[in-house]
Amino acid sequence: MYKYAMYEKGNTFYRIDLAHTTYSIVPEDVFYKESHYKKNELQKLRASVYPTQGNDYLLLKHEGQIYPVDYKVVPLVKYLWSHHIETSGWNQPDDANIGFISMEHYTPTNESSLAFLQKVTEGLPTKVVNYYHQETNNALLEKSQKELLKLLKKGYIVLSIYSNFISISFDEASMKALHKKLHLKLNQDRLPGGGIIWSGILKDFKKVKT
Secondary structure, X not given: OOEEEEEOXXXXXXXXXXXXXEEEEEOHHXXXXXXXXXXXXXXXXXXXXXXXXXXXXXXXXXXXXXXXXXXXXXXXXXXXXXXXXOEEEEEOOXXXXXXXXXXXXXXOOOOEHHHHHHHXXXXXXXXXXXXOOOOOOHHHHHHHHHHHHHHHHOOOEXXXXXXXXXXXXXOHHHHHHHXXXXXXXXXXXXXXXXXXXXXXXXXXXXXXXX
């Protein structure tokens, strides 16, 4: 079983053997014949803000830019945008990852993003964790991640406050509960992610001939 991906900045196409940590370079026509990617979709992804999108996604336009958004959180991201919340990142929940959406502290009209999140999560198990007066560095993020996991396992939606951003975090179940409360339809449409990579991701792989 192979993974296929093209290089972020050039027209190099890879066939990657994850089991044997090897890769080979293949012609473009072979890449599109053997992979499940479509040329027009990868061209649009390459022109987006995050071309190396790993998760399955949909492309959304916001403030004149195109963003690939993890397909499970598309409804929530669109909902936040519709209320002028300036997002700065996201990840959808699955067995390996925590779901989250991070955002600016205030909207362009100086409304509190935290106050908005507290309102929309009202009635759901929610915890606010404040790290605002601590320097946001790797050690703090690692510490907060451990605390976050404990709260998520207890079924909480977690609102984390940092000096330069805030985030709402959730697992699959609490994400669905939030969708239901906000009358958002769970999204199933998607485009396959992982089709564009940066070359450094293959540093531990051995190149072999096709």
